[in-house]
Amino acid sequence: MITVETLTKSYGGFVAVDDITFTARPGRVTGFLGPNGAGKSTTLRILVGLTPATSGSATISGRDFVTIPNPGRQVGVLLDASAQHAGRTGREILTIAQRFMGLPKGRVEEMLDLVSLTPEEAGRRVRNYSLGMRQRLGIATALIGEPEVLVLDEPANGLDPAGIRWMRGLLRDYADQGGTVLLSSHLLHEIEVIADDLVVIGNGRIVAQGSKRELLQTAGSLVRTGDQATLTRALTESGVTSAPAGTGALLAQAEAEHVGKIAFAAGVPVIELRPADGAGLEEIFLHLTSDTQRDSSTTPEGAAA
Numbered sequence: 178m179i180t181v182e183t184l185t186k187s188y189g190g191f192v193a194v195d196d197i198t199f200t201a202r203p204g205r206v207t208g209f210l211g212p213n214g215a216g217k218s219t220t221l222r223i224l225v226g227l228t229p230a231t232s233g234s235a236t237i238s239g240r241d242f243v244t245i246p247n248p249g250r251q252v253g254v255l256l257d258a259s260a261q262h263a264g265r266t267g268r269e270i271l272t273i274a275q276r277f278m279g280l281p282k283g284r285v286e287e288m289l290d291l292v293s294l295t296p297e298e299a300g301r302r303v304r305n306y307s308l309g310m311r312q313r314l315g316i317a318t319a320l321i322g323e324p325e326v327l328v329l330d331e332p333a334n335g336l337d338p339a340g341i342r343w344m345r346g347l348l349r350d351y352a353d354q355g356g357t358v359l360l361s362s363h364l365l366h367e368i369e370v371i372a373d374d375l376v377v378i379g380n381g382r383i384v385a386q387g388s389k390r391e392l393l394q395t396a397g398s399l400v401r402t403g404d405q406a407t408l409t410r411a412l413t414e415s416g417v418t419s420a421p422a423g424t425g426a427l428l429a430q431a432e433a434e435h436v437g438k439i440a441f442a443a444g445v446p447v448i449e450l451r452p453a454d455g456a457g458l459e460e461i462f463l464h465l466t467s468d469t470q471r472d473s474s475t476t477p478e479g480a481a482a
């Protein structure tokens with residue numbers, strides 16, 4: 178169980194993580210979703226004791242990561258696959274982890290098998306690994322201590338489609354056996370397939386959270402008009418809440434017919450009007466990525482910043 182409570186992180190006057198609260202539960206894969214610069218890595222770094230929080234807390238099974246003895250046995254962590262010692266071979270890195278955690282020797286070969294690194298690859302120096310191989314090695318290192326909790330920052334980066342499918346299967350099995358998985362991604366589609374629960378973050382704040390089923394069943398209607406401001410006002414006056422949903426659309430919490438009548442009464446021409454269905458989450462996410470993405474110039478697409 179991972180518990181994040183009213184967590185805030187400021188860098189000078191800049192609030193990177195702004196009062197966020199969520200849990201990741203055993204037996205479930207929790208997807209931590211948000212555009213680049215949203216605050217995902219900062220949150221995960223605080224969770225594993227690499228960055229101090231400004232206020233609030235982030236605990237694993239009720240404890241601060243730094244107070245857990247032999248943490249690798251409790252929490253598997255993969256934050257930056259490129260941070261592994263480039264001069265060591267994959268097998269050496271796993272062997273160091275195996276000894277450090279006091280695990281049986283056989284775990285090294287088991288892990289190499291699990292992540293499909295061949296003996297030849299395991300004997301190669303990490304500087305000669307592709308990003309995908311580094312991710313596999315990182316996952317092996319995270320899993321070697323048989324932890325109950327896994328924390329993975331953008332683990333799909335650098336994996337090819339077969340690798341992504343493999344990782345999904347692995348995380349699914351791990352959660353089905355009772356493990357807690359928290360993984361981040363800046364791509365909705367990547368996480369939609371694997372996550373049971375979702376925590377969506379933008380500009381350091383949580384904008385949506387709940388089970389994937391709940392979030393994908395977003396009720397209401399999507400409406401696109403030439404005059405968003407007037408329609409928003411008219412909806413509010415009729416007691417219908419609405420929120421901008423990217424590319425000029427509004428997500429209104431009412432049936433399409435009702436929204437159409439309100440627009441008509443307000444004299445606002447409607448360009449598009451339909452039930453939101455599962456589109457709610459996608460629209461929220463699009464809105465985040467189009468309007469409020471920070472950092473787009475400093476964080477390259479796909480970078481595990």
Ligand SMILES: Nc1ncnc2c1ncn2[C@@H]1O[C@H](COP(=O)(O)OP(=O)(O)O)[C@@H](O)[C@H]1O
Pocket residue numbers: 188191193211212213214215216217218219220471472476482
């Ligand atoms: N050490 C730091 N000093 C100043 N700003 C930082 C630092 N680390 C992260 N940030 C800023 O905090 C915001 C969130 O970053 P990050 O947590 O890496 O986002 P994500 O992982 O969601 O892409 C970004 O705007 C980033 O530039």
Ligand SMILES: [Mg+2]
Pocket residue numbers: 214217218219330480481482
């Ligand atoms: Mg990041």
